[in-house]
Amino acid sequence: MVRILYIEDEGDIGSWLKNDLGERGYEVIWLQSGEGMENYLSDADIAILDVMLPGLDGFSLGKRIKKVKNDMPVLMLSARTAVEDKLEGLSFADDYLTKPFQPDELAARIEVLLRRFQKNDQVLELHHIQVHTKDLRIIDREADGEIQLTGKQYQLFQYFIRHLNQILTKEQLYEGVWGEQYMEGDKTLMVHIRYLREKLERNPSRPEIIETIRGIGYRVKI
Amino acid sequence: MKRFFRSLQAKYMAIILVALFLFQAAYLLVAMLVMGLQEDISGEKNKNESDPNHIEEKWHADAAELENSSSETIQRLFSKWKNDYPDASMFWVDEKGNVLEQLDVKGDLPANWTPAFTAKFIKERYGGDPFTVISFIGGDEKNGFIVLEIPRNLFLPPIVEVTEKYGLLLGAGLLLIISLFIIVSFLFFRGIRKRLLHLQEAMERRDMDNLPIGIDVKKNDEIGQLEQTFNEMIIELKESKQREQEEEQLRRELIANLSHDLRTPLTKINAQTYSIAKENLSPEGKQAVKALETSIVNIDRLIENLMSYTLLMASKHKQELIELDAVRFVRESMASWYPVFEKESFEVIIELEPFEEKWQADPVWLSRIFDNILQNVLRHAKDGLYLEVATESTYEYDEIIFIDHGKGLNNSSGEKGAGIGLSIIDLMVKGMKLDWEMESGVDGTAIRIRRIK
Numbered sequence: 001m002v003r004i005l006y007i008e009d010e011g012d013i014g015s016w017l018k019n020d021l022g023e024r025g026y027e028v029i030w031l032q033s034g035e036g037m038e039n040y041l042s043d044a045d046i047a048i049l050d051v052m053l054p055g056l057d058g059f060s061l062g063k064r065i066k067k068v069k070n071d072m073p074v075l076m077l078s079a080r081t082a083v084e085d086k087l088e089g090l091s092f093a094d095d096y097l098t099k100p101f102q103p104d105e106l107a108a109r110i111e112v113l114l115r116r117f118q119k120n121d122q123v124l125e126l127h128h129i130q131v132h133t134k135d136l137r138i139i140d141r142e143a144d145g146e147i148q149l150t151g152k153q154y155q156l157f158q159y160f161i162r163h164l165n166q167i168l169t170k171e172q173l174y175e176g177v178w179g180e181q182y183m184e185g186d187k188t189l190m191v192h193i194r195y196l197r198e199k200l201e202r203n204p205s206r207p208e209i210i211e212t213i214r215g216i217g218y219r220v221k222i
Numbered sequence: 223m224k225r226f227f228r229s230l231q232a233k234y235m236a237i238i239l240v241a242l243f244l245f246q247a248a249y250l251l252v253a254m255l256v257m258g259l260q261e262d263i264s265g266e267k268n269k270n271e272s273d274p275n276h277i278e279e280k281w282h283a284d285a286a287e288l289e290n291s292s293s294e295t296i297q298r299l300f301s302k303w304k305n306d307y308p309d310a311s312m313f314w315v316d317e318k319g320n321v322l323e324q325l326d327v328k329g330d331l332p333a334n335w336t337p338a339f340t341a342k343f344i345k346e347r348y349g350g351d352p353f354t355v356i357s358f359i360g361g362d363e364k365n366g367f368i369v370l371e372i373p374r375n376l377f378l379p380p381i382v383e384v385t386e387k388y389g390l391l392l393g394a395g396l397l398l399i400i401s402l403f404i405i406v407s408f409l410f411f412r413g414i415r416k417r418l419l420h421l422q423e424a425m426e427r428r429d430m431d432n433l434p435i436g437i438d439v440k441k442n443d444e445i446g447q448l449e450q451t452f453n454e455m456i457i458e459l460k461e462s463k464q465r466e467q468e469e470e471q472l473r474r475e476l477i478a479n480l481s482h483d484l485r486t487p488l489t490k491i492n493a494q495t496y497s498i499a500k501e502n503l504s505p506e507g508k509q510a511v512k513a514l515e516t517s518i519v520n521i522d523r524l525i526e527n528l529m530s531y532t533l534l535m536a537s538k539h540k541q542e543l544i545e546l547d548a549v550r551f552v553r554e555s556m557a558s559w560y561p562v563f564e565k566e567s568f569e570v571i572i573e574l575e576p577f578e579e580k581w582q583a584d585p586v587w588l589s590r591i592f593d594n595i596l597q598n599v600l601r602h603a604k605d606g607l608y609l610e611v612a613t614e615s616t617y618e619y620d621e622i623i624f625i626d627h628g629k630g631l632n633n634s635s636g637e638k639g640a641g642i643g644l645s646i647i648d649l650m651v652k653g654m655k656l657d658w659e660m661e662s663g664v665d666g667t668a669i670r671i672r673r674i675k
Contacts, residue, residue: 010486016493052482079485081526082478083540083586099485100492100522167557171550184576215572215611216557 002114005044006030007037007061008077009053013099020103026110034061041069046113048106049093051078051085059088066092073113077101108165116162124161124222127208129200133161138200152177153196160210160220169217193218230414230443237410241403248399255392274377277307278355281370285357291316291365293323299368300325309373311352314359315340316366327371353377417445425452433459473536481529485522492518523597527642530590534649541584541653548581548588548673549574549613552622555592556611562600563609573612577620581673587650594643595624595669603628606666614670619657621672631662 004021008014009032018028029040034056047065051058062074076089079099089096094116095109115122121134129147130139136158138147149157155177160168174182174189182189197204211219226232284303288295291314300312304325313324319335332339347354351374359365424437436456437449495518499511533539553574563570581588599609606627614621644660647669651658657672 010490012490013486013493016497020496079482079489080478081481081485082474082529084474085478099489100518101489103496165561167560169550169553169557172554172557213557213560215574216553216560 001025001027002046002110003027003029003044004110005037005040005047007032007034007048007053007058008050009033010050017103017106021107021110024103024107034064037061037065038068041065041072044072046073046075046110046117048075048077048110051076051080051089059092062089062093071117073117075106075109075113077106112162112164115164124164126220126222128202129209131161136161142202147199149196149199152192153199156192156196157200160218165219165221167213167217167219173218228442230445233410233443237403237406240406244399244403248396251395255388272377274353277353277370277372281355281368282357285359285368286361288359288365291359296323296359296368303370307372307376309376311371312368314366314368317364318366322366351375414445421445421449421452424449431460431463433463474533477529477532481525484525488518488521488525524642527594527646530646531642531649534646534653539587539653541587543582543584543654545580546583546585546588547577548583548620548622549576551583551585551588552592552611552613555589555596559592559596563596566600566604567607569608571608571610571612573610575613575615577613577615579620579673579675581620581656583654583656587654591647591650591671594647598643599624599626599628599667602631603667605629608666617675619672619674621670623668623670625666625668627666630664630667631660 002025004026006014006018006021006028008017008030011032014030014032018030021028029044031037031040033054047062049058049062053061056064058076058078062076065072065074073095074093075095075097076093077097077099078085078089081098086096086098094113097106097109115133118134121132124131124133128140128142130141131137132139136154138149138157139145140147156173159173159176168176170189171182174180174186178188193210194204197207197210200209201207209220211221213219281303284299288299296314300323303310303312311324311326311328313327313331314322315335316322319337319340321331321333321335324331335343344356352371353374353376355370356367357370358367421437425434427435429435434452434456436453439446439449439453491514495511495514499508499515501507503511530539553572556570556572560570596609603609603626606629608625608627610623610625612623612625614623647658651671657674659670659672661668
């Protein structure tokens, strides 16, 4: 079970979110200030921090967490919406969500972070394939066999899985996977997407798993 | 007083005084030189010896004293005078007009002096050069006369003589002194000019915060004081800028806190609404919850817009222009907005062609502009269920176009609040020196964000 360390001084919001996340299957450790936070760090998988807190503020707590436990995702959840605050938050935190928020959105962001930090092994059902997120094993349920990907295909697919449901532009994909500046007109990415589709899709000319969003880019959606 | 001596004025006065003194000294020097030379020129000769009147008297006296007019006595007299006046020439004409003795006479003398020639000679020599004295021997015309000739220049004042002899040297000396004065003056003003230019240069230099840099004050004269004042001015400027920044920070902080304090209760309402929504509600209850949720989103957006608008109006909204690929930027914005339109079943058409040139823009501002446009489409043009984002390039401009098929802004969807969003678009577009245009009719709205090349 995923453990969330949640620090929020507002009683109403805190208890409501604790319940909501609890119902979604997470175990929530809710604190009203950063005091005693260190005791829970080793057990928690992800931290959700308010910014305006009594004593040390959320930014200081977040930075402290990252110092002690760098592989723990930190999500800032604050009613402070100024760009300066977001920038300060994102200088160390992995995500910044402003209040008021929809619990569905928060849950989705938590999932994205957990996947990115590979905190939980999920089995994603993408049409006819199953993807084990932790080691990125791909099982074709119809053929009942594992699909093997080459190095670049593997990296490309991993990038999609880490950014599940997100539309990724050509530039983002190329720069994320190849680590180089994308040059307009470069066909490398399209060629690799075609190879990947040939391996994953039932019918590569009518792709279901890797969608093309015309004019923008590609998306893998659950 | 100490300060006065350090001033440029005092230095300039000193140069003038020295110059005046030098000119005086030059004359003194010349005078002394002349005195020395005079000694040199006249030697032992006393003042009387170079006085023509005295010579004339003496010659007459010597002539009168001669008792006889023998050649011997005359020769003795001549050699005595020759000794005293080496430049002099003398001759003797007897009563019959014959030239009997002569000493160092230049030019030819007639052997026989007729009365007419004598008269002519006297007429010629009167007041002429050489200085000529004619005396009868023994004071009696029967013995003939003796003539003394001395070049006139021997009687010239010493200064003229000196000028003639040492003129070049004296001229050069004076020229040297004047040149020395000019050089000192030139160096003095060059020094001032150099420092003024240096000061100007220093005033033009800018620090990181775009304020001038302080100057190292080396001298305590007028320019030094100017530099000092300039440095004090910089300090005042820096303080004022810091005050301004602090105020700006305070203002931003205030607005951010206000927005935070408004949002916290809104979040609570949101939480309660969410909890109610999970209850078993009647259709009316469900509708009320839906309305509540919409209102929460609207208030949230209004708070955000109000905050931005206040900061923008006071020019306190942070802006950092960078060079960015506008098409890539709009594509990435659309990537995050697409799912929202997809959920509302919009037909989304995206036709983006790369621009040749990059845009100078603040990414935060640009994404805010796009967000406001797209939010308006989502809220006010829902009926059209159509969104097109395209690019257009001409020789004059590049533009990004957002087209919807709503009922237009004037026949809007009952949902208000587009005004402040558009005002923010306007302020931000103009703040980044871009242009924008909006056409809105019953068939829809097109917004063009344009960069003039």
